[in-house]
């Protein structure tokens with residue numbers, strides 16, 4: 525079967541890999557239908573690293589997945605073959621103080637699909653059939669379409685960022701950077717009753733997606749010098765210049781959640797106003813139990829389809845990655861489609 529594997533910088537390949545030979549105790553085999561291309565997947569291909577995770581061996585990419593259960597180990601009793609599912613791509617060690625304290629997403633030994641954080645790396649799910657521990661399976665209601673279900677992972681990341689900010693109902697919210705995560709923060713902010721949601725970006729295509737996901741107003745920061753006042757802001761661009769601009773225009777006592785990955789190393793950012801304006805500046809990383817609520821959002825009508833701008837057969841993975849990189853050119857979430865690969869269901 526085909527697997528989408530990064531071998532090094534600018535070296536993305538579609539490799540033939542063996543089918544899973546058996547289904548170990550406690551596991552299922554998922555037949556993957558769709559996989560979303562994430563910023564981290566793109567980083568591994570462009571730079572050979574994502575944040576502080578550096579590629580040392582070939583790595584199967586992919587952690588935004590949907591599909592159906594194809595096989596079940598005898599000791600897994602609460603799942604059934606054919607069931608539509610998404611996958612929680614992370615597993616904590618279960619023992620560290622973060623895992624013990626219900627903060628498994630901060631586990632120092634976290635294993636994440638498609639991640640080079642540890643050596644050996646943890647292969648991802650850009651492959652037709654994947655052995656997955658049953659504990660990482662999240663069943664889907666049958667009416668959630670599997671393309672939208674591939675967005676559950678970034679939706680969970682966005683929801684975690686929103687939870688970091690506290691109550692959004694009735695609040696004025698600004699989202700800087702409307703790539704997939706920022707655009708999903710916009711959708712959730714609307715869903716949770718924010719009074720006014722401003723979406724800010726420096727390109728028109730991502731702003732159009734944010735508008736379709738519910739932004740009241742879109743602002744092209746490359747053409748205006750000022751941002752509106754917002755009680756709660758989300759910085760989803762990861763751009764030092766974008767962050768400086770948001771801090772500059774936030775009102776006093778605002779809350780600012782950093783969900784976009786900032787560059788590793790020393791960067792120039794003007795944070796002087798954090799002090800004088802008493803801004804609460806919070807980081808947000810991954811997610812844990814929010815995945816259940818993210819699935820609930822989809823199941824109860826949250827429409828993420830405006831975000832899904834492209835779907836490519838897995839054989840065209842290279843083209844899909846090139847398109848996904850071109851956000852200004854209109855790429856929102858780009859999905860790989862495995863359904864044309866031979867299936868057992």
Ligand SMILES: [Zn+2]
Nearest residue numbers: 562588677678
């Ligand atoms: Zn992702």
Ligand SMILES: [Zn+2]
Nearest residue numbers: 617620623631
């Ligand atoms: Zn742990």
